[in-house]
Amino acid sequence: MTNTQPYISIRHLQKGYKIGGEAISIFDGLDLDIPNGDFVAIMGPSGSGKSTLLNMLAGIDRPDAGELRIGNSYLNQMGEGARASWRAHNMGIVFQFYNLLPMLNAAENVELPLLLKPLSAKDRRDRVRKVLDLVGLSGRERQYPSMMSGGQQQRVGIARAIVSDPGLLLCDEPTGDLDRKSADDVLQMLRFLNQELGKTIIMVTHDPEAAKYAKRVLHLDKGNFVEEKRAA
Numbered sequence: 001m002t003n004t005q006p007y008i009s010i011r012h013l014q015k016g017y018k019i020g021g022e023a024i025s026i027f028d029g030l031d032l033d034i035p036n037g038d039f040v041a042i043m044g045p046s047g048s049g050k051s052t053l054l055n056m057l058a059g060i061d062r063p064d065a066g067e068l069r070i071g072n073s074y075l076n077q078m079g080e081g082a083r084a085s086w087r088a089h090n091m092g093i094v095f096q097f098y099n100l101l102p103m104l105n106a107a108e109n110v111e112l113p114l115l116l117k118p119l120s121a122k123d124r125r126d127r128v129r130k131v132l133d134l135v136g137l138s139g140r141e142r143q144y145p146s147m148m149s150g151g152q153q154q155r156v157g158i159a160r161a162i163v164s165d166p167g168l169l170l171c172d173e174p175t176g177d178l179d180r181k182s183a184d185d186v187l188q189m190l191r192f193l194n195q196e197l198g199k200t201i202i203m204v205t206h207d208p209e210a211a212k213y214a215k216r217v218l219h220l221d222k223g224n225f226v227e228e229k230r231a232a
């Protein structure tokens with residue numbers, strides 16, 4: 001990747017599914033550029049392909065054809081194992097329902113991605129403490145998910161997503177299960193990670209209020225993106 005290239009580039013991407021022997025096309029020639037440091041909200045009707053796109057960006061699923069590059073990595077050319085390893089090192093994912101393990105406390109949940117790395121127990125502890133502090137949860141290291149509010153659980157989810165210091169955060173309806181106040185707190189946190197730490201964020205959301213926190217809003221419809229025009 002050169003400095004003039006966008007961080008994420010999607011070219012002529014095709015993706016479809018076979019349902020009951022019938023082929024349905026979700027994307028047929030999708031193009032998209034996302035520069036480094038962007039914060040993009042992706043909106044669109046149910047079934048328009050938002051999760052399908054997020055799964056391809058996460059390397060969980062693969063395009064049928066076309067190019068999907070993130071940084072210097074061409075995900076469309078990589079096998080499943082290479083994509084899984086790439087994912088572990090390059091991105092964090094924030095889920096709607098947090099996906100915390102109930103039998104692990106907050107610190108242990110956040111530590112999970114670090115177990116794949118050659119770090120000492122002390123280094124892992126230090127990193128976990130630092131990110132829990134960053135999301136405003138210091139002092140709650142030993143609390144279990146069942147003892148936390150939805151907003152606090154999502155903060156643990158965000159801490160887990162950033163503990164490996166990835167450049168890219170993919171967020172799938174990160175506030176879909178939260179009340180307005182908790183949602184705004186989480187969105188402020190994402191904005192901080194974008195503006196102060198330079199994380200590139202792609203967030204799928206149905207909530208127009210959540211989308212306001214992003215720098216750009218893209219509406220997905222019939223396999224293409226339309227960018228929302230905003231007052232300067």
Ligand SMILES: Nc1ncnc2c1ncn2[C@@H]1O[C@H](COP(=O)(O)OP(=O)(O)OP(=O)(O)O)[C@@H](O)[C@H]1O
Nearest residue numbers: 017018019026044045046047048049050051052053
């Ligand atoms: N694994 C799969 N096998 C077959 N069809 C699939 C699969 N995953 C998604 N689809 C179909 O692809 C289309 C897009 O689904 P997708 O989940 O990406 O939409 P979405 O925009 O995320 O919807 P929602 O807002 O409801 O989450 C839908 O018609 C869905 O039924």
